[in-house]
Amino acid sequence: MSNNNEERKSCLRGVGVTKIFGSGSKKTVAVDHVDFDFKEGEIVTIVGESGSGKTTLSKMLLGLIAVTEGEIYYQGAPRDIKGSRKKKEYWKNIQAIFQDPFASYNMFHKIDDVLLDCLNMRGCKDLPMKQKIEMMTEACSFVNLKFEELTNKYPFELSGGQQQRLMIARIFLLKPKILLADEPTSMIDACSRSTILDMLTKLRDEINMTVIFITHDIGLAYKISDKVYIMEHGKFVESGEAETVIIHPQAEYTKRLISDVPKIYEEWDLSTV
């Protein structure tokens, strides 16, 4: 939350971004004309309940699925990711942590391959093996993993939390400009979680990375983000500085989300459910 007052460059901007699945009577509007502006070095959180279109939006931002309508601007210019080369170039700068770590790895590849891929992507292909291992060990240590214990293992031999941390370790190797983290810490214990979030914040400060968190945990959003977007049924109902949105919520939906957060020393208000 430093450098808050400086004027930052726009990193990802969307105007009327829409995604419609199916057609005719089966038409589902997953994301409905959303506008957003993510600045460089900002930590943004998109909060919303399940099925509100958060993951669809993140896939559009990643360029994994096409945008039905609207325009996404990348670093000020309309995003151009037509063709595999341009896409590859784009993906050097934007990386993701997926929601379900169990489904995120190719079960036929060893963990070493997953991490080596990241080094290759960064252009470290020709480095000596020893140096590569050093880099991988360091990245793993950021997320409380020991590389020696992981090497030569398959991802499915790890626990859900370990797999999720491995996913985050990739980010420390890749150091992308933008990180889209879809429920990145859902399976990680509270202790490791704050460490990892700390590390990610540090990485943000170090390389001026934009972090876009996607979560339904409004508490997390409040704790770490600069800006919060509240999403309901494919639309942003409220957005702005984290403090403003969460302390003084305007939209009904935001108020409900906030009241639904369980608090340790208070009676849990279930009246809004």
Next chain:
Amino acid sequence: MKNTLRQLMHSSKFVVGAGIFVLILLTMLIYPLINPGNPLEMIGVGTFAKPGTYFSLYDALDTKTETLKLKDAEEKRLTSIVSMEDRVSMIEFMEKIGVDVSNVQMDDVDTILELWNANFDETSKPKGVTNAKWRNYKTLNNRLEKIGKEERAVYDVDPATNEEKKLKLVGGTDYVNVNTVTNIKTLPLGTDNFGRDVLKELVSACGTSILIGLVAGAVATFIGLLFGLLAGYLGGIADDIIMFVTNVFTVIPSFVLLILISYSIGQEQRGATVVAIVIGLTSWTWTARSVRSQVISLRNRDHVNLSKLSGHSLAKIVLTDILPYIASYVVMAFILQVSSGILSEAQLSLLGLGPKTTTTPTLGLMMNWAMLYAAHTNGYWWAYFPVILTITLISFSLNLMNTGMDQVFNPTLRD
């Protein structure tokens, strides 16, 4: 991989299926070593020799005989000469000429013969007996004449003078040890219409048919896999074009197409390989469709997304992130394609559109020959039944393997 194999070995269906198939393959490999030679060699001059062991009568005459006095020998001989059918017709004849046969038992051969010898007169044909029947009665009577004779003579005919010279007398108690006869041939499944050893032919045909199945299966699976992967992964216009072609091929009945292609290639060019490829070229559509649907469900998975984000090329993603996930399915599809390839060959050959007939036998060709020479209407079961059984066994074992694999790879089907 090791684990998958171990799991497969726990599936009884797969083990039984694989066992039968391996047994068939082993027979194919080992039998030609025991009984070498050209499987299409015509060893018999007549057609459809019954299954059994044949020994040379010519050699047997020169073989040392032993005298064995066996009690039931005479009776057995009698029953073999006068069969049940003969007895029925004998009684029928005697009823016709007015002999009282009401007390005669069917198994009492002696009484029947006694009555027959007393009443049958070769010179006078009774009224109401057709000529054909009368002829039958006369041949029957001739056969009965040798009953009671102690010895039969063997003559040698001098080709120059046409003079007959008695060689030896063969008695009813003379026996030859089969093992000492020089020339013996066992034909477990007899001979076919061209006088060829059916078992030898069957083993060779089985090999050719499995080979045809494998080639057809490989061609069909390759094309289906290629189209399915491309259509499923690329999506969009590529998917539309590929699925259009696939649908066109699905709508045309593939068997009609198969017949037309086989017919237009012509008999001379139609070797086993060509037939196999033609079968493969007409049967890939369902593989393509099912691979496509599998790929579509895979291509939006996060591990594929992660692979994309890691900068992998399209070929690498398809080969390492999609193909391994559907490999078990593809193997299963391949097995089914092999099975249906073998059946298609049999169908084609039965219609006379199979591989050319002069070089190699196939299961279908054997059926075709048996059908052309009316083996089924004449009761020559050995010419076609073992072939049908072999086809059934092969496709049964392959399908069983497939079901077993399905249960292993698809845990929701396990019981």
